[in-house]
Amino acid sequence: MKSTNTYNKNLVVIIAAVAATGELLFGFDTGVISGAIPFFQQDFRLTNSMVENITTAGLVGAVIGAMFTGRLSDIFGRKKTILSAAIIFVFGAAWSGWAPNPQVLIAARLFIGLAIGISSFSVPLYIAEISPSKMRGRLVSLFQLLITIGILVSYLSDLAFANNEVLSSWRPMFYAGIIPGLILLIGMIFLPETPRWLMSKGREGESRKILQRIEDPTLVEDSIRRMKNEIEKDKKKAGFKEIFRPWLRTALIIAVGIMFIQQFVGINTVIYYSPKIFMIVGFEGARAGIWGAVSVGVVNVLFTILSLFMIDKLGRRKLYFVGLSGIVFSLIALGLVFAFHTVLGDFGKWMAIAFVWIYIAFFAISLGPLGWLIISEVFPLRVRGIGSSIGSLSNWLFNGVVAFTFFKIVKLFTAPGTGIITHERMYDEVTHTFVTHTVDNGNPAGAFWFYAFIGILGLVWGYYFLPETKDVPLEKIEEHWRKGGKSRELKA
Ligand code: BGC
Numbered sequence: 001m002k003s004t005n006t007y008n009k010n011l012v013v014i015i016a017a018v019a020a021t022g023e024l025l026f027g028f029d030t031g032v033i034s035g036a037i038p039f040f041q042q043d044f045r046l047t048n049s050m051v052e053n054i055t056t057a058g059l060v061g062a063v064i065g066a067m068f069t070g071r072l073s074d075i076f077g078r079k080k081t082i083l084s085a086a087i088i089f090v091f092g093a094a095w096s097g098w099a100p101n102p103q104v105l106i107a108a109r110l111f112i113g114l115a116i117g118i119s120s121f122s123v124p125l126y127i128a129e130i131s132p133s134k135m136r137g138r139l140v141s142l143f144q145l146l147i148t149i150g151i152l153v154s155y156l157s158d159l160a161f162a163n164n165e166v167l168s169s170w171r172p173m174f175y176a177g178i179i180p181g182l183i184l185l186i187g188m189i190f191l192p193e194t195p196r197w198l199m200s201k202g203r204e205g206e207s208r209k210i211l212q213r214i215e216d217p218t219l220v221e222d223s224i225r226r227m228k229n230e231i232e233k234d235k236k237k238a239g240f241k242e243i244f245r246p247w248l249r250t251a252l253i254i255a256v257g258i259m260f261i262q263q264f265v266g267i268n269t270v271i272y273y274s275p276k277i278f279m280i281v282g283f284e285g286a287r288a289g290i291w292g293a294v295s296v297g298v299v300n301v302l303f304t305i306l307s308l309f310m311i312d313k314l315g316r317r318k319l320y321f322v323g324l325s326g327i328v329f330s331l332i333a334l335g336l337v338f339a340f341h342t343v344l345g346d347f348g349k350w351m352a353i354a355f356v357w358i359y360i361a362f363f364a365i366s367l368g369p370l371g372w373l374i375i376s377e378v379f380p381l382r383v384r385g386i387g388s389s390i391g392s393l394s395n396w397l398f399n400g401v402v403a404f405t406f407f408k409i410v411k412l413f414t415a416p417g418t419g420i421i422t423h424e425r426m427y428d429e430v431t432h433t434f435v436t437h438t439v440d441n442g443n444p445a446g447a448f449w450f451y452a453f454i455g456i457l458g459l460v461w462g463y464y465f466l467p468e469t470k471d472v473p474l475e476k477i478e479e480h481w482r483k484g485g486k487s488r489e490l491k492a
Contacts, residue, residue: 012214015130018187020146022082022123025089025180027150028157029116032177033058033109034272034293035158036170038279038286042424043167044102048407055272057106059400061113062120066393069121070385074200078126079193081118086185088115093177097170112177120392129194130214144369148304151271152297159294164285199227200234236382243383243390250487251378254465255391261458262371263398265327266451267363269406270296270356277356280420280441281341282349292353299357303364315470316370320462323366324455330359331452338445341420371395377469380478406447413446464488 033055041051065085073081092112099105124143161172195214198207207227211220243252270277274296275289283289311319334355341348375391376384419440464487469477471492480490 012131014187015191015214016127018184018191019082019123019127019130021180021184021187022085022119022126023143023146024150024153025177025184026116026119026123027147027152028154028180029089029093029112029150029177030058030147030268031151031154031271031297032158032173034275035155035162035286035290036173037273038275038289039162039167039170039173040102040105043170044105046102050102052404052407054102054106054109056400056404057109058113058116059396059403061110061115062117063113063393063396063400065114065117066121066389066396067117069118070389072118073122073125073197077193077197077201078122078129079188079191081122082126083185083188085115085118085122086181086188088112088118089181090178090185093174093181096177097172097174117396120396121389126194129196130192130210142308144372145301145304145308148297148300148364148368152294152301155290155294155297159287159290162287162290164287169286195223196227196230199224200231233381240386243379243386247481247484248379248383248387250465251380251387251481252390254378254467254487255375255387256394257461257465258367258371258374259391259395260398261324261454261461262367263395263402264451264454265324265331265363265367265458266402266406266448267367268399268403269447269451270360272403273406274356277444278349278353280422280444281338281352282346292356295353296356296360300360300364300368303361304368307365307369310365311369311373312470315468316374317462317466317468319366320370320466321459323362323370324458324462326362327359327367328452328455328459330355330362331448331455334359335445335448335452338420338443338448339418374466374469377474378467378477380481381474407442409447409450410442410444413450414442415446418443418445468492 037051037055040046040054041048044050046054069081088111092108092115095108096105096112099108157176158173161169161176163169192210192213193206195207195211198204198210204224208220208224211223215223242248274293275286277289278292279286279289283292307319314322334352337344337348337351337355344351371391375388379387419442422439422441423436424439467477467487467490469490472490476492477490
């Protein structure tokens, strides 16, 4: 008995570690582009708008991946779906690092984006279905933590390869993604399929065998009974149309709305473009810019950990209003720093980085985890799968729109004569030396104020629509919608 228990624990730890690699990869492969941008932009001599295209390609891939994963993982199983994501991660990383021109880089990023979308859906599902019941509760919050750790790891790896004298530094940054991809691939080969999926295919014997290896022996039969029950209920699951019924409209508005606000306060302009932003405000060279990003990544992880302790104590609404107010404040301040950068001189760049830290800290305790938590809470069981996938699809879609438009918005809102001029070293192929070019970057002040304005709209929206779901049983939330109750009147 004793040895079985030790074996159980080890297996569960291995499962958790391998599956966590899948979530880390999701963070890693969205973050890795930030440190690569300054290098491939110079290497391929790209305009900012081409940089946006390459960044957005990954997000378009993620939307497509997320769209089809639900079906694929039902047909082929969770394990095979994650295995295919791992293969795409490995080949996508190799292809991105190898890309001989920007067009191929776009295709490679689109390809790896598929894996990001697939894993963002199937890895949490795999973990939820295979972990022993008592571990399940903490999963949603851990999901956000693993994304932020993945982003930080990508920044650190970018930093390790960033050499201001070597324009092709971006290649090893992308190649680095092969390693976690291989860990996921090899690990996943040895991990079992989930008992829940096997059961849904009528393979009860195999399902029981796996359960005996991972679940507390006294709970195995209980789990089997519960799974059978759930599968029965699933058969009665609603179709796509049900989610658009009038009584579910509020839940849908909440899920899409929170993701809209989460993305349109510009979080990923910071996550993807911060080295560039820091270079524009006066940090010299890509390495210095990437150091700035690393500090942002550290603040992001630390405050996400803090949020794990606060979310169930303070409740969703309080955290939302405190967090979003902090976000609006720091965006306005950041805009001011850029607007007055000539007056502030060298001090300006330190103020800019400080306000980005404040911004990311407020995001990490509020909108970051709240978005994912709320979409998993507001829908009744029958439509929870479809509902939360609409939520995460909107997340990727809005993310893509923001990444695609950042530099365009910067340009649009730059008053004549206020553009920030930087001197960038570029490699001259004729003389084989570095020459200095003068670049007008526009001024991001207006863009940050634009995101602040959306944040203010978000405060008003939140007052009317954000429900307090803390301590409210999920069934009660459903009852509230059925009665036509207002979102802000939901109470435990
Ligand atoms: C968002 C991502 C973002 C990340 C930053 C997540 O909640 O959905 O778009 O990159 O937080 O930590």
